[in-house]
Amino acid sequence: MSGPLVGRLAIIGAGLIGSSVARAAKEKGLAGTVVVSDRDAAVRARVLELGFADEVPETGAQAAEGADIIVVCVPVGASGAVAAEIAPALKPGAIVSDVGSVKGAVVEQMAPHIPAHAHLVPAHPVAGTEFSGPDAGFATLFENRWCIVTPTEGADSEAVAKLEGLWRGMGANVETMSPQHHDLVLAITSHVPHLIAYNIVGTAEHLEHTLTSEVIKFSAGGFRDFTRIAASDPTMWRDVFLYNREAVLEMLGRFTEDLSALQRAIRYGDGDALFEHFTRTRAIRRSIIEQGQETAAPDFGRRVVKDGTAG
Numbered sequence: 278m279s280g281p282l283v284g285r286l287a288i289i290g291a292g293l294i295g296s297s298v299a300r301a302a303k304e305k306g307l308a309g310t311v312v313v314s315d316r317d318a319a320v321r322a323r324v325l326e327l328g329f330a331d332e333v334p335e336t337g338a339q340a341a342e343g344a345d346i347i348v349v350c351v352p353v354g355a356s357g358a359v360a361a362e363i364a365p366a367l368k369p370g371a372i373v374s375d376v377g378s379v380k381g382a383v384v385e386q387m388a389p390h391i392p393a394h395a396h397l398v399p400a401h402p403v404a405g406t407e408f409s410g411p412d413a414g415f416a417t418l419f420e421n422r423w424c425i426v427t428p429t430e431g432a433d434s435e436a437v438a439k440l441e442g443l444w445r446g447m448g449a450n451v452e453t454m455s456p457q458h459h460d461l462v463l464a465i466t467s468h469v470p471h472l473i474a475y476n477i478v479g480t481a482e483h484l485e486h487t488l489t490s491e492v493i494k495f496s497a498g499g500f501r502d503f504t505r506i507a508a509s510d511p512t513m514w515r516d517v518f519l520y521n522r523e524a525v526l527e528m529l530g531r532f533t534e535d536l537s538a539l540q541r542a543i544r545y546g547d548g549d550a551l552f553e554h555f556t557r558t559r560a561i562r563r564s565i566i567e568q569g570q571e572t573a574a575p576d577f578g579r580r581v582v583k584d585g586t587a588g
């Protein structure tokens with residue numbers, strides 16, 4: 278009988294993603310021991326109460342000691358500091374990975390600290406919710422979702438295969454690409470959409486008081502979906518925009534050009550242009566549904582509530 282995929286799995290940062298990795302690894306028996314650490318003492322206490330970790334040491338370095346795989350699950354801007362902290366504790370052959378929503382900057386911050394006897398294999402599960410903290414996680418978060426692995430040049434193929442195995446074990450589909458390409462793709466599919474949500478909800482807040490109240494009261498339409506996204510964690514998203522600056526600015530430039538074209542069509546009553554545009558965008562939604570990534574039902578964006586059930 279073969280043992281679990283990973284002997285000792287360390288997770289640093291026990292928020293939505295870290296706690297979901299720990300829960301999934303435990304429930305699916307992917308690791309002999311699941312060690313979880315967080316710099317916040319209140320989070321560590323909650324992890325002990327929730328019971329999804331075998332050990333909850335105080336420091337990241339203690340968690341990394343003797344670990345086969347270390348998954349860093351902190352905001353992107355903190356990943357360099359965590360790499361520096363755990364580096365002296367890494368055993369030969371240890372695999373250091375992360376889950377950050379930006380990859381180029383994470384590689385830049387982490388790689389200089391990883392000793393030659395360990396392997397850095399960055400990754401990004403494209404799955405999440407607007408909630409954060411250890412209570413928000415759930416074991417099925419990654420099922421049938423993509424995990425993008427972004428190995429750096431010359432990465433150890435066995436280490437990459439091992440990390441991919443861990444994500445497949447948690448139910449994810451794995452795709453590989455360069456960190457730079459990842460950042461460009463995610464800028465348009467995730468980062469700019471979040472910025473648009475933060476912006477439109479902010480615009481509603483800046484309206485006169487009575488109008489803002491009505492926006493909240495009648496927010497059953499498209500606005501409601503934006504408020505969910507705009508409720509996402511401020512620290513995490515601040516870091517996404519600071520660390521994926523160039524790709525986001527590039528995509529935002531294209532976005533504003535296209536918005537101006539739509540604005541012009543409305544101004545000049547160009548119904549054909551609007552109709553043609555909306556017909557093309559409808560086809561994109563249909564192809565996403567055909568690829569099985571979304572339900573055809575009017576779910577107003579996959580709502581995932583705190584207990585992990587889709588509602």
Ligand SMILES: NC(=O)C1=CN([C@@H]2O[C@H](COP(=O)(O)OP(=O)(O)OC[C@H]3O[C@@H](n4cnc5c(N)ncnc54)[C@H](O)[C@@H]3O)[C@@H](O)[C@H]2O)C=CC1
Binds near residue numbers: 290315337402
């Ligand atoms: N929230 C989401 O939907 C998704 C987030 N991600 C990425 O996952 C990472 C974590 O995000 P969440 O789990 O949502 O955040 P979260 O806010 O729920 O949890 C982050 C945890 O990291 C801890 N932390 C911060 N700095 C630390 C340090 N130096 N040492 C140890 N612990 C530290 C915090 O105390 C907190 O408990 C981010 O890089 C984010 O870009 C990736 C996919 C989806």
Ligand SMILES: O=C(O)C(=O)Cc1ccc(O)cc1
Binds near residue numbers: 407
């Ligand atoms: O809640 C949502 O709609 C998300 O988009 C979740 C999400 C947030 C950040 C990521 O890097 C990946 C997924």
